[in-house]
Amino acid sequence: MDPPAVVIDAGTYEVRAGLAGDDAPRYRAPNCTARPKQQLQVLVADEIYTIKNHAQLEFSRPLERGVLVHAGAQRDVFERCFSKVQCTPRDSRIVVTECAVNPPSARKACDEILFEDFGFLGRMRLPSAVCAAAKSKEILEDRERHLATQHGGKPAEKRLPYNHDCVLICDMGHSASTATPVLSGGAHDYAVRRSDVGGQLVTGYLRDLISYRQMEVFDETATIDKLKRDLCYVAQDFDSELAKCDGTTKEHGTASDVYAEFVLPDYHTIDAGYARLDTRHPAYNPEERRRRTRPDTSPQFLRVESERFCGPELHFSPQDIGLKQCGLTELVADSILKCPHAMRPNLSAQVMLVGGGARCPGLRERLQRELRPLMLEPYDVEVVAPREPELTVFQGAAMLARDNEGQYLSKLDWEEYGADRCLVGFGRPENGSSYDAMDVG
Known part of the structure; x- marks a missing residue:
């Protein structure tokens, strides 16, 4: 029996690693490397905790707004993750998350790290919003049961039934905030909106x-x-x-x-x-x-x-510091209104906050209250925040890695057809092997 796939959720601030089917990551650490000032020693991920005063460290983060910009630092962090999870890359497959609008150059650099430096047998790439949407079904069902207990066991009154195939994911990240509509298990890139406020x-x-x-x-x-x-x-x-x-x-x-x-x-x-x-x-x-x-x-x-x-308050008024961008409320509203008219009621009724920034008290209530007037029609607006919003993406990725066994890009295909062809997907190979569902098409 093949070992379970390794799951890596690499965010701009933190990296979470585990195995397919895990409910929680087995390893969590800052996604960065650091070097003490005037020293050559490099600290990777959780090794920075050995230094009490972080003011003495010079940090290097491999991701910026979810995009890989420093491949060497990311390789060092991945190596630390694999040693902590106790996996052998050359005998395993891996699932990695990415932002919804990841450029091809960043995808190619990530594949080179996984296939050339570590030698994984296969790789499946999943947008972080799709992973969060996969976990949202369980979160929304738990919330519905909780509301039912508050109403004497009766279902809570809703103007619109939950449609788990239609969710808007609002990712409150370290360097950006992103609103991504997920319809039928796929992220709609044309409606993704991002703010530089994180x-x-x-x-x-x-x-x-x-x-x-x-x-x-x-x-x-x-x-x-x-x-x-x-x-x-x-x-x-x-x-x-x-x-x-x-x-x-x-x-x-x-x-x-x-x-x-x-x-x-x-x-x-x-x-x-x-x-x-x-x-x-x-x-x-x-x-x-x-x-x-x-x-x-x-x-x-x-x-x-x-x-x-x-x-x-910068999340809602970035103009306070001269940043010419819209606030979080307008960001979410514009993303909803860019979607097909039939999908808007379900999207506005299921706005899911994920990411570490979603832990800020009062954020959910403020967004829900200010989002209602911006809808062109009287849609039912509901904003939901999980108990551990920073783990939602990893939990969803672990679920998809457990349930999807045939959507991996194999190392053999990557070596035979080349990195560029695997990214853009020029048809299906004659041998019948399958490319990543997000890479092809």
Whole structure:
């Protein structure tokens, strides 16, 4: 019996690896390589965790907006993944995910890594949106059962029944946000819309705000990224949230409900920063909010108030930093309206948020509320966010790898017909072997 195929979901920020049929990845690590300043040692993937202070590292990411730009770094990360998953590439097949509009040059470079450097027997390439859509059926059914329990066991009222063959995937990635409609198991490229606002841009904007207002943290990107994940949220009404912070910026003034503090790491007694005085934290004590913590107390900390929602607001208003692109709501609406008229009701009723950025509190509610007025007709709008949105693509890819045994491009075909022909697909080979379904046609 052949060993199960290896599944690799390589995102811009993180790589997830496992085997076909797995419910969770067996290995998760940053999809990057790093080198300590003024040193020749190169750290790959999870090896960067051996360095406590990431400000001392110079990072190199192989992907930019989901497109392969540094093949050497990606090869090193893949090699680390295969050793952790304990697979033998020359005796295995592999399933890799990609963005919906991946250029042929990036596809060819990836195939050269898999076939020439590692020698896999076969490769199946799947768009990340298709993988997420495959997992969405299970997620939507679980949500439907949960809603039924809230209505006394009766099915929740819906104006439109779920159509699992018609889903819009909104991928909140590290370097971009992408809206991709998936119809009948295929991503429709003509309706894909992408914005350059991702988690990296939000972190950089938050880092600039704190540096200009309070403390210079331009080299502490990793610390600010953790602050963003622990404290930031999407405001449902930006103006009202901003009004809460009016008059509370004095050093010893009364703090608003938005105010929080983030303790900075000193890499001696504190290895990683953590949040305190946050109303959303389970250990929040309202008695501690009566007076702000004095700056002369230890350890060192950052005061954050309006910064908590000003950073994620870029998803909806990128014009705030001069970026001439539409917000997330317009991005999703335009993608839906570019699809056939008959598909629009199902797409608007099943908008799935995936990616690490989908974890931001308030994002789903804000998108759902602002998306309704942009529909040309009174469609039913429903935005769903899984419990672990960053794992949805991998879980879908593992399901498809388990159920699709005949859609692999073999190494023999790749060597015989050439990389260029396998990418564009000039008909079916005479020997009856099958190309990748996404490569041919």
